Amino acid sequence: MALALFSWAALASPAVTALRVSGQPDKTRVVLELTDKTTQSVFTLENPSRVVIDLPRAALTSKLPVVEGVVSALRSARRDNGDLRIVLDVNTAVTPLVSWLPAEQGVGHRLVVDLPTGKSVVTAVENAAPVAATTSMSAPVVAQAVPVNTTTNAVPTPAQAGSVVTKARDLIIAIDPGHGGEDPGAIGPTGVKEKNVTLAIALQLKERIDAEPGMKAILTRETDLFVPLSERPNRARQRQADMFVSIHADAVDRSSPSGSSVYTLSSKRATSEAARYLADRENAADLIGGVSLDDKSNVLASVLLDLTQGASMSASMEAAGFVLDELDRIGNIHHQQVQQASFKVLTAPDIPSMLVETAFISNPVEEQRLANPEHQARIADALLGGIRDYFYANSPPGTRIAQMKLTRQARN
Numbered sequence: 299m300a301l302a303l304f305s306w307a308a309l310a311s312p313a314v315t316a317l318r319v320s321g322q323p324d325k326t327r328v329v330l331e332l333t334d335k336t337t338q339s340v341f342t343l344e345n346p347s348r349v350v351i352d353l354p355r356a357a358l359t360s361k362l363p364v365v366e367g368v369v370s371a372l373r374s375a376r377r378d379n380g381d382l383r384i385v386l387d388v389n390t391a392v393t394p395l396v397s398w399l400p401a402e403q404g405v406g407h408r409l410v411v412d413l414p415t416g417k418s419v420v421t422a423v424e425n426a427a428p429v430a431a432t433t434s435m436s437a438p439v440v441a442q443a444v445p446v447n448t449t450t451n452a453v454p455t456p457a458q459a460g461s462v463v464t465k466a467r468d469l470i471i472a473i474d475p476g477h478g479g480e481d482p483g484a485i486g487p488t489g490v491k492e493k494n495v496t497l498a499i500a501l502q503l504k505e506r507i508d509a510e511p512g513m514k515a516i517l518t519r520e521t522d523l524f525v526p527l528s529e530r531p532n533r534a535r536q537r538q539a540d541m542f543v544s545i546h547a548d549a550v551d552r553s554s555p556s557g558s559s560v561y562t563l564s565s566k567r568a569t570s571e572a573a574r575y576l577a578d579r580e581n582a583a584d585l586i587g588g589v590s591l592d593d594k595s596n597v598l599a600s601v602l603l604d605l606t607q608g609a610s611m612s613a614s615m616e617a618a619g620f621v622l623d624e625l626d627r628i629g630n631i632h633h634q635q636v637q638q639a640s641f642k643v644l645t646a647p648d649i650p651s652m653l654v655e656t657a658f659i660s661n662p663v664e665e666q667r668l669a670n671p672e673h674q675a676r677i678a679d680a681l682l683g684g685i686r687d688y689f690y691a692n693s694p695p696g697t698r699i700a701q702m703k704l705t706r707q708a709r710n
């Protein structure tokens with residue numbers, strides 16, 4: 299044991315002590331600061347586009363940075379050969395340019411990975427001198443590349459933010475009307491069917507989302523059709539949805555219970571789902587951004603999947619909380635807190651997902667409300683409000699909503 303510890307220490311593995319991503323008009327620059335220079339392997343993968351940085355035996359001691367530019371997400375994992383792998387999700391196919399900057403006073407060795415976007419949108423920047431090797435990287439690179447903004451302020455000018463709006467994408471919200479076709483769902487005391495109520499609310503919600511700037515809705519079913527539970531999250535994933543909202547109505551064998559509840563997937567179910575996905579390597583690889591898992595141990599594969607799933611579960615909880623707050627404004631709430639349960643329809647590990655029990659169809663008063671288009675509209679408004687609150691608080695980079703926020707910040 300002592301020998302093993304000794305030889306491990308003797309390897310003096312380089313540590314990544316800082317990691318920065320800066321979006322610039324013509325490129326996105328990723329800088330890794332290391333305690334020692336090392337060999338690196340930087341390559342790209344497609345569908346979806348990713349840049350992978352492998353560093354032999356390196357350790358990551360810095361926090362993961364906020365992403366910007368073409369980088370929409372960033373994650374790290376240790377490969378089973380001991381290498382550190384950093385995966386960058388990029389909005390567009392890029393050809394990385396790799397260079398090293400030597401250590402200097404107070405700054406370690408820097409591995410610089412530039413991702414040129416091929417589109418220089420701010421004319422002043424095209425004539426700007428490239429960042430020299432002597433540039434102090436402790437100041438944001440943005441300040442060097444944008445002469446109009448020589449302070450260390452990374453907030454883009456309105457011109458920059460505005461010029462990016464055109465290529466920003468809409469958020470995709472998948473709405474899942476519960477039940478359908480041969481599956482009526484719960485049936486109320488006077489015969490109102492859950493499948494019809496959920497579709498009516500879903501259609502009203504879709505109309506509202508499509509009218510929102512920066513958002514688009516898709517439906518897992520648009521008519522009175524039977525769609526298997528497992529197929530529903532698949533449809534959301536095929537359309538690359540940013541969120542999945544399943545709409546239902548509750549029922550019990552007593553008439554008194556009333557009110558709305560919002561559910562996310564329980565971590566126990568999530569764990570068993572992760573195991574199921576891992577059993578199918580291709581499926582799992584797709585989930586963690588397409589990095590092939592064929593050559594990786596179960597431990598690494600599950601770490602990678604955990605990162606994806608953990609992020610989407612906390613996002614689910616937060617978004618569900620916003621939706622519950624909005625439902626609280628329009629009526630009574632059955633459960634005051636977001637509930638966690640094992641729902642098959644919530645098992646897309648990479649999409650924040652929630653299930654909304656809008657009201658109790660088994661309660662005669664709520665049954666009538668659920669069948670009333672005006673009340674359906676109030677529910678749709680509440681759902682939209684919660685989804686909007688969540689995405690304005692957590693707008694994914696590269697989306698129109700994120701750009702609108704940047705433009706607003708820059709003007710202030």
Ligand SMILES: [Zn+2]
Pocket residue numbers: 476477483484492546547
């Ligand atoms: Zn249901």
